[in-house]
Structure formats: structure tokens, C-alpha cells
Amino acid sequence: MAVKYTRPRGTQDVLPGQSGRWLRLEKLMRRTVGLYGYKEIRLPTFEATEVFARGVGDTTDIVSKEMYTFLDKGNRSITLRPEGTAGVARAILENGLLGSSPAPLKAYYLQSCFRYEKAQKGRLREFHQLGIECYGADDPAADAEVIAVARQILSAAGLRQVRLEINSIGCPHCRPKYHEALREYFSAHKAELCETCLERLDRNPMRILDCKVESCGKVAAGAPVVLDYLCEDCQSRFDQVKALLDAQGIEYVVNPTIVRGLDYYTNTVFEFIHTAVGTQGTICGGGRYNGLMEQFGGPATPAVGFGMGVERLLMALEDEGVELGGDPVPALYLAPLGEAGKTEAIRLATELRSRGLYVETDIVGRGLKAQMKYANKLGAVYSMVLGDDEVNARRARVKRMEDGAETELSLDDLGEFLCQNL
Ligand code: ATP
Numbered sequence: 416m417a418v419k420y421t422r423p424r425g426t427q428d429v430l431p432g433q434s435g436r437w438l439r440l441e442k443l444m445r446r447t448v449g450l451y452g453y454k455e456i457r458l459p460t461f462e463a464t465e466v467f468a469r470g471v472g473d474t475t476d477i478v479s480k481e482m483y484t485f486l487d488k489g490n491r492s493i494t495l496r497p498e499g500t501a502g503v504a505r506a507i508l509e510n511g512l513l514g515s516s517p518a519p520l521k522a523y524y525l526q527s528c529f530r531y532e533k534a535q536k537g538r539l540r541e542f543h544q545l546g547i548e549c550y551g552a553d554d555p556a557a558d559a560e561v562i563a564v565a566r567q568i569l570s571a572a573g574l575r576q577v578r579l580e581i582n583s584i585g586c587p588h589c590r591p592k593y594h595e596a597l598r599e600y601f602s603a604h605k606a607e608l609c610e611t612c613l614e615r616l617d618r619n620p621m622r623i624l625d626c627k628v629e630s631c632g633k634v635a636a637g638a639p640v641v642l643d644y645l646c647e648d649c650q651s652r653f654d655q656v657k658a659l660l661d662a663q664g665i666e667y668v669v670n671p672t673i674v675r676g677l678d679y680y681t682n683t684v685f686e687f688i689h690t691a692v693g694t695q696g697t698i699c700g701g702g703r704y705n706g707l708m709e710q711f712g713g714p715a716t717p718a719v720g721f722g723m724g725v726e727r728l729l730m731a732l733e734d735e736g737v738e739l740g741g742d743p744v745p746a747l748y749l750a751p752l753g754e755a756g757k758t759e760a761i762r763l764a765t766e767l768r769s770r771g772l773y774v775e776t777d778i779v780g781r782g783l784k785a786q787m788k789y790a791n792k793l794g795a796v797y798s799m800v801l802g803d804d805e806v807n808a809r810r811a812r813v814k815r816m817e818d819g820a821e822t823e824l825s826l827d828d829l830g831e832f833l834c835q836n837l
């Protein structure tokens with residue numbers, strides 16, 4: 416019996432015809448982050464497992480259950496990157512980038528990430544993230560700039576129904592008091608908490624606020640609010656971030672329940688949420704993580720950044736009916752008729768392509784009528800028939816497909832004509 420091959424659960428094929436949207440969005444992303452000074456960083460798809468599970472009692476979903484971890488043939492524990500931030504921190508330290516480059520260090524990545532999640536719409540096992548990482552800037556202006564990058568990408572892409580939610584989750588000085596208040600509150604509601612949250616109660620009660628189980632969400636709604644526990648410095652930083660967002664005309668709502676999915680955040684956290692969908696509505700999440708570099712054994716270094724889900728953004732754009740445009744259309748379809756025409760069509764097509772023009776010609780042996788039908792289907796802007804007469808005279812008529820208008824010209828002038836009339 417023949418084997419039926421299927422792609423692994425939670426993965427996607429991006430097919431010809433669909434990839435045009437990806438390319439356009441990726442181009443827009445690269446261009447936009449470039450306007451803010453971000454340079455690309457390309458890192459390995461897999462890292463030593465310790466890069467992601469740093470033995471700091473990390474209780475996030477990612478580290479505790481979502482990682483693709485395996486032993487390689489040398490018995491090393493390897494993990495496919497579930498996110499980008501940890502790898503960047505590793506690379507910055509390993510390559511000594513903090514000492515050599517002037518602050519801030521701004522890097523971005525556009526890459527696949529892997530998480531063993533319950534696959535569903537908008538939740539894949541291999542997905543793609545645009546991430547930016549800004550190291551060496553502790554000023555609230557850096558937080559406000561990072562948020563502006565994300566906002567500009569979303570609005571340049573044409574997304575409208577999006578809400579920015581921000582919060583401050585304090586610093587190591589003020590957080591213990593808040594943890595204590597949470598423990599006290601949730602201990603009185605143990606019966607309503609899921610098993611995972613009961614564990615979180617001890618280790619990291621803030622995680623409970625992020626739980627997606629309905630009963631936990633209900634209890635969390637009445638929990639003490641982190642903003643009431645901020646120290647003076649954290650409060651002032653939060654106020655400055657808000658003021659700088661106001662100054663840029665960036666709208667936001669303060670949502671004291673966002674805590675983000677990773678444990679290394681301090682102060683600012685934020686999410687861009689597509690308002691038309693449910694739990695998979697978070698398109699972008701980020702914040703400040705001043706504690707991360709030290710977890711890697713490096714010097715205390717302020718850092719702020721975000722991760723943006725490419726599939727989630729594409730989904731949201733589709734939802735809103737925003738067209739990113741499809742595949743490029745040929746400038747010219749060259750339709751050969753007879754042997755001499757076929758040879759000339761191939762020669763001419765190659766010459767025009769070397770000038771940077773997208774040209775299609777027949778390589779399957781269609782008749783003329785079928786060729787013209789195909790040229791139409793491709794959306795070719797111009798077409799040209801090349802038969803014996805045209806080849807001998809080295810002159811032919813180029814037809815504008817839209818209205819049938821024809822221009823006769825020398826084959827040597829065709830390239831120039833297309834360049835001027837497209
Ligand atoms: P969620 O709460 O939806 O699980 P998260 O907090 O785990 O998200 P981050 O780790 O902050 O997400 O990742 C940043 C962004 O990457 C998310 O906002 C989302 O757009 C996208 N993302 C995360 N996990 C997935 C996934 N499994 N499939 C598709 N996109 C994802």
C-alpha cells in the first residue's frame with residue numbers, strides 16, 4: 416500500500432500564490448524596523464537546552480511543557496528555539512557585543528519558532544516571529560520607541576482593529592510585596608484554581624493571572640492589582656512611558672492583568688491585540704527585561720523588545736479584508752508560433768529577464784489560443800506573438816492585454832518599450 420505523506424500536526428505549507436502576502440509583509444517589517452535602526456541578527460534554529468531553561472525555576476508554559484527538546488547523536492540536549500530573545504542574549508554575550516558596540520544595541524530577527532502546543536487556529540507548532548531587541552537603554556524613551564515600532568508595522572500593514580494594552584509589573588524591589596498579596600488572595604480561592612495554578616501559587620503567583628482556564632480567569636479578575644504595589648521609581652517610569660506614548664499620538668489602555676508569558680520581564684509589558692478574535696488575538700507581545708542578561712551570567716544590562724507573530728498578523732489582516740497583494744504578474748507573455756518563433760521566444764525572454772523584466776513564454780507546447788488564455792490567467796500586462804514572419808522581419812506587435820491596444824516595434828526595442836510603459 417502506498418504511504419500517504421502528510422505534514423506534521425501544527426505546521427503549515429505556504430504555497431505559491433500564498434507566499435506573495437508573506438513576502439510583502441516581511442519586506443514591510445524589515446523596512447520599518449530599519450527606520451528605527453534595527454539590524455538583522457541570524458542565529459541557529461536550535462540551541463543547547465539550557466539557553467531556554469536556565470534553571471531559574473522558570474514556570475512559564477514554554478519552558479515547562481512546550482519545548483521541542485531532544486538528544487542529538489552526541490547525547491547533547493538540544494531544543495528548537497521556542498522564542499527569539501534567549502538566543503539573542505546568548506549571542507550578544509558569546510560575541511562580546513556589549514563591550515564593542517555603542518549603546519543601544521538594536522537587533523531584529525524574522526524567524527521560525529517551535530512550540531509543542533495544542534495545535535489550533537492561530538496556534539501552530541512551527542510559527543514565525545518578527546522580534547526586536549534593544550540592549551543598553553534603560554530610559555523609558557526606549558520602551559516608548561519599541562512600542563512605536565510595533566505600532567508602525569501594524570498600521571503600515573493596514574490593520575485597524577487593534578488595541579494596545581500596557582502595564583507595569585514592577586521590579587525585583589516592589590514585586591515580592593505584590594507576590595505576597597497575590598498568594599494571600601489566591602490561597603483563599605484554591606478550590607477554583609486549576610492544578611497548574613496551584614503549583615504556580617508557590618513558585619510564581621503572577622503566572623496565575625495569565626492562565627487561560629476559565630475558572631482561574633474568573634478568580635484572577637478579582638485579584639490585587641500590580642499597579643497598586645509599584646515602588647516610586649517603577650511608578651515614575653510607567654508614567655513616563657505613558658507620557659511618551661501620548662506625545663507620539665499612540666493610543667493605549669492600561670490593563671493591569673497582563674503579565675506576559677515569560678518570567679524575565681520587569682517594568683513595562685505590552686500587547687497588541689486584534690479585537691475581532693478571541694484568545695489567539697494577541698499579535699504582538701513585549702516589554703522590558705532588565706534581568707535577563709544576568710540570568711546568562713553577563714553584566715546587568717537593560718533590555719526591551721517584542722515578539723510579533725507573523726501568522727497571527729496575516730490572519731488578522733485577512734479577517735479585516737486587507738489585501739497585501741498576491742504574486743507578481745508578468746510584464747510580458749511571449750507566445751511562439753512554430754519552431755523559429757519558439758527559439759526566438761526563449762532567446763528574447765532570457766534577454767529581457769536579464770534586464771530585470773518578468774517575462775513568461777511557452778514551455779509546455781500549447782497552441783496559440785491556449786497560450787493567450789494562459790497569458791490572461793497569469794495577468795500578463797503585455798503579450799506578443801512570434802511566428803516565422805515576425806522572426807524574419809525582427810518586428811512584431813506588442814499587445815496591451817487590458818484593452819487590446821497594439822504597438823508595432825523592432826524586437827530590439829522591446830525591452831526599452833516595456834521599461835517605459837510599465
Ligand atoms: P499566547 O498567550 O497566545 O500563548 P505567548 O504569550 O505564548 O502567546 P509570546 O511568547 O509573547 O506569546 O510570543 C509573541 C507572539 O508570537 C504572540 O503574541 C503571538 O502573536 C505569536 N505566537 C506565540 N505562540 C504562537 C503559536 N503557537 N502559533 C502562532 N503564533 C504564536
Ligand code: MG
Pocket residue numbers: 476676
Ligand atoms: Mg503561549
